[in-house]
Amino acid sequence: MFGNFTYCNPTKLYFGEDALQGLRTELPRYGGNVLLIYGGGSIRKNGIYDEVLALLREAGKTVTELPGVMPNPTVDKLYEGVRLARESRAELLLAVGGGSVCDYAKALSVSVNCREDPWEKYYVRFEEPDCPTLPVGCVLTMAGTGSEMNAGAVITNPGTKQKIGHVFADERIMPRFAVLNPRYTMTLPHYQMVAGIYDIFNHICEQYFSGEDDSTSDYLSEGLMRSVIHSGRLANRNPQDYEARSNLMWAATWALNTLLSRGKSTDWMVHMLGQAVGGYTNATHGMTLAAVSLPYYRHILPYGVEKFRRFAVHVWGIDPAGKTDAQTAQEGLQAMESWMRELGLVMNTSDLGVTPGMLPGIADATIVMGGGYRRLERDEILEILKESMQ
Amino acid sequence: MFGNFTYCNPTKLYFGEDALQGLRTELPRYGGNVLLIYGGGSIRKNGIYDEVLALLREAGKTVTELPGVMPNPTVDKLYEGVRLARESRAELLLAVGGGSVCDYAKALSVSVNCREDPWEKYYVRFEEPDCPTLPVGCVLTMAGTGSEMNAGAVITNPGTKQKIGHVFADERIMPRFAVLNPRYTMTLPHYQMVAGIYDIFNHICEQYFSGEDDSTSDYLSEGLMRSVIHSGRLANRNPQDYEARSNLMWAATWALNTLLSRGKSTDWMVHMLGQAVGGYTNATHGMTLAAVSLPYYRHILPYGVEKFRRFAVHVWGIDPAGKTDAQTAQEGLQAMESWMRELGLVMNTSDLGVTPGMLPGIADATIVMGGGYRRLERDEILEILKESMQ
Numbered sequence: 001m002f003g004n005f006t007y008c009n010p011t012k013l014y015f016g017e018d019a020l021q022g023l024r025t026e027l028p029r030y031g032g033n034v035l036l037i038y039g040g041g042s043i044r045k046n047g048i049y050d051e052v053l054a055l056l057r058e059a060g061k062t063v064t065e066l067p068g069v070m071p072n073p074t075v076d077k078l079y080e081g082v083r084l085a086r087e088s089r090a091e092l093l094l095a096v097g098g099g100s101v102c103d104y105a106k107a108l109s110v111s112v113n114c115r116e117d118p119w120e121k122y123y124v125r126f127e128e129p130d131c132p133t134l135p136v137g138c139v140l141t142m143a144g145t146g147s148e149m150n151a152g153a154v155i156t157n158p159g160t161k162q163k164i165g166h167v168f169a170d171e172r173i174m175p176r177f178a179v180l181n182p183r184y185t186m187t188l189p190h191y192q193m194v195a196g197i198y199d200i201f202n203h204i205c206e207q208y209f210s211g212e213d214d215s216t217s218d219y220l221s222e223g224l225m226r227s228v229i230h231s232g233r234l235a236n237r238n239p240q241d242y243e244a245r246s247n248l249m250w251a252a253t254w255a256l257n258t259l260l261s262r263g264k265s266t267d268w269m270v271h272m273l274g275q276a277v278g279g280y281t282n283a284t285h286g287m288t289l290a291a292v293s294l295p296y297y298r299h300i301l302p303y304g305v306e307k308f309r310r311f312a313v314h315v316w317g318i319d320p321a322g323k324t325d326a327q328t329a330q331e332g333l334q335a336m337e338s339w340m341r342e343l344g345l346v347m348n349t350s351d352l353g354v355t356p357g358m359l360p361g362i363a364d365a366t367i368v369m370g371g372g373y374r375r376l377e378r379d380e381i382l383e384i385l386k387e388s389m390q
Numbered sequence: 391m392f393g394n395f396t397y398c399n400p401t402k403l404y405f406g407e408d409a410l411q412g413l414r415t416e417l418p419r420y421g422g423n424v425l426l427i428y429g430g431g432s433i434r435k436n437g438i439y440d441e442v443l444a445l446l447r448e449a450g451k452t453v454t455e456l457p458g459v460m461p462n463p464t465v466d467k468l469y470e471g472v473r474l475a476r477e478s479r480a481e482l483l484l485a486v487g488g489g490s491v492c493d494y495a496k497a498l499s500v501s502v503n504c505r506e507d508p509w510e511k512y513y514v515r516f517e518e519p520d521c522p523t524l525p526v527g528c529v530l531t532m533a534g535t536g537s538e539m540n541a542g543a544v545i546t547n548p549g550t551k552q553k554i555g556h557v558f559a560d561e562r563i564m565p566r567f568a569v570l571n572p573r574y575t576m577t578l579p580h581y582q583m584v585a586g587i588y589d590i591f592n593h594i595c596e597q598y599f600s601g602e603d604d605s606t607s608d609y610l611s612e613g614l615m616r617s618v619i620h621s622g623r624l625a626n627r628n629p630q631d632y633e634a635r636s637n638l639m640w641a642a643t644w645a646l647n648t649l650l651s652r653g654k655s656t657d658w659m660v661h662m663l664g665q666a667v668g669g670y671t672n673a674t675h676g677m678t679l680a681a682v683s684l685p686y687y688r689h690i691l692p693y694g695v696e697k698f699r700r701f702a703v704h705v706w707g708i709d710p711a712g713k714t715d716a717q718t719a720q721e722g723l724q725a726m727e728s729w730m731r732e733l734g735l736v737m738n739t740s741d742l743g744v745t746p747g748m749l750p751g752i753a754d755a756t757i758v759m760g761g762g763y764r765r766l767e768r769d770e771i772l773e774i775l776k777e778s779m780q
Contacts, residue, residue: 009399012397215633224606243604246653251606
């Protein structure tokens with residue numbers, strides 16, 4: 001049954017080679033104090049930093065810099081940002097970077113005026129903000145997470161080895177605007193590019209592999225998956241293919257801006273497993289997903305044969321003639337595996353630094369969510385994690 | 391090449407059987423004077439009028455009624471609305487009805503404070519509003535036009551036999567909120583239901599059959615078309631199938647809220663032909679599209695064989711083995727024709743009241759737009775219109 005839902009996604013997107021010019025329209029809408037948030041400094045090398053700063057100066061902004069946001073932003077970094085945003089009286093949080101930087105800015109948005117410990121409030125108790133939030137803008141330099149058009153923010157607590165995402169229920173926490181220039185993604189190393197491609201694909205899978213419903217959302221997911229498979233192949237062969245990189249950047253946004261889950265259930269277990277692996281290894285997000293997803297999907301396939309069969313036929317073009325549904329379904333996952341190997345993804349968790357001794361801890365750190373074709377017991381999680389090491 | 395573009399679609403959608411409760415959240419955001427706009431009175435029979443009015447009263451609104459918006463809203467009706475909105479000092483235009491009522495409310499939104507003749511300004515000179523606009527909300531009772539989440543408004547001038555759509559370039563003209571309850575569409579006559587289904591499908595076609603680009607938008611279009619084909623069949627067999635009607639309602643919104651055209655060219659010639667037929671016959675919008683689309687697409691197929699072949703394979707599942715591209719492409723349009731006949735659509739313009747004597751006038755009234763695989767000459771338009779009569 002198509003469920004009741006709301007949809008509202010007001011983020012203004014500027015897409016294309018001239019997208020940064022959108023800052024000329026957006027910056028005057030906010031106050032004069034801007035907190036400029038970025039990561040390890042790659043934007044200083046590729047010139048994006050200079051371009052952004054020139055536009056901020058042109059708009060007469062007072063800029064405070066907050067560099068050093070790491071790939072898995074930590075709770076200590078969040079506390080540092082809260083102090084800096086308060087001291088500088090920030091009125092706009094401008095994130096320039098990939099999904100981590102954008103996630104971090106959103107976590108900061110709800111934390112600056114929070115009177116409690118934001119980790120406890122948002123990532124332990126999963127509460128919604130009851131304080132004023134700060135507007136976030138984003139200049140995206142990597143395609144994958146979809147953070148540029150949603151209200152989610154993942155934060156890692158190294159002390160407790162927890163990497164936890166909170167999708168806030170309020171569209172005010174979505175970036176007000178996002179600049180999407182596919183050229184900005186072209187200086188990324190191949191490893192990061194393909195990790196992002198798999199992140200996109202997996203976001204769609206998480207919303208697709210759930211429910212017995214007949215839903216328009218699943219048809220949209222199939223179309224988007226086909227686009228990612230196709231453009232992923234082109235970008236893998238030639239990372240300078242602007243059209244392929246554009247399609248991937250656009251697909252990333254739509255893979256996780258809530259559209260694909262409207263009216264249906266979802267199953268985020270691959271992300272839960274991947275994030276638990278990430279909490280122990282600090283590995284690249286997309287690669288943790290790649291390493292655990294096939295063991296997980298092969299484990300649950302018997303409980304959702306019909307959907308895995310549909311996936312095989314509609315997404316991978318498997319001919320079902322003369323095959324059992326289970327055979328067709330298996331062939332779909334084989335086709336997915338071939339594509340993943342073609343991209344050069346990390347296909348097991350050993351290569352990400354997971355050791356047998358970590359498995360019980362990772363299993364304990366894995367949040368079990370409903371919505372999938374099978375609700376996992378702890379021994380099944382351990383079994384999937386063991387499979388993922390091979 | 392994936393082009394530069396912006397995307398912003400802030401309409402808040404409330405979807406499902408309880409969607410009308412969204413008015414409780416929305417109404418307090420606007421001033422006390424509400425202009426309640428509706429059509430021929432069907433909402434009085436099916437109880438929607440009473441439900442809406444009760445919520446307006448609960449919110450303490452002063453309500454002025456503007457009934458009688460016709461299926462093809464006229465410029466005289468627009469002038470009437472301008473007078474009434476001014477007299478009542480309307481602060482919110484609440485449209486309760488189908489696409490025509492919603493279109494009308496948007497046309498009114500940009501006209502109330504307009505110092506010139508709005509027909510001349512917006513539908514002859516195609517200018518953007520330079521006056522304050524009024525916010526529009528929408529309670530949708532028919533799925534098809536997508537008017538609930540875009541900035542388009544079609545108005546008809548019976549004096550000049552012109553039916554013209556203007557898609558405004560400003561997201562402020564999109565409805566601020568829309569209530570989408572699939573049950574509300576279930577009291578529609580079968581004729582109106584299938585006309586709406588074809589309207590949805592054709593909106594996707596208009597954005598799909600254009601360009602040589604490799605674009606994510608086309609993959610999304612293919613997914614959405616497959617959903618409409620599937621749910622259209624189910625709804626045709628059983629109009630009380632809530633899931634099918636839900637999918638159709640949701641697909642209608644996404645077929646024309648600008649998503650599917652991002653980064654690519656489009657070809658709106660079927661709408662131009664259909665609207666010219668509508669200006670002469672006052673026929674139901676979706677049926678005018680149904681009657682002209684196959685003659686048009688068969689005419690341009692030789693100029694876009696590759697895309698029509700892709701349509702056949704990706705959307706209709708035609709097996710291309712052992713066939714020329716043109717044969718495969720033709721089979722796609724045959725499959726589309728079979729589906730249209732199954733739905734019971736009007737397949738020729740004679741059945742809509744077009745006579746041979748009208749053809750030169752309709753041809754003259756047809757606006758020729760670029761973007762398609764073939765830019766039509768007047769004799770080609772006449773030829774397509776002649777074909778459409780059979």
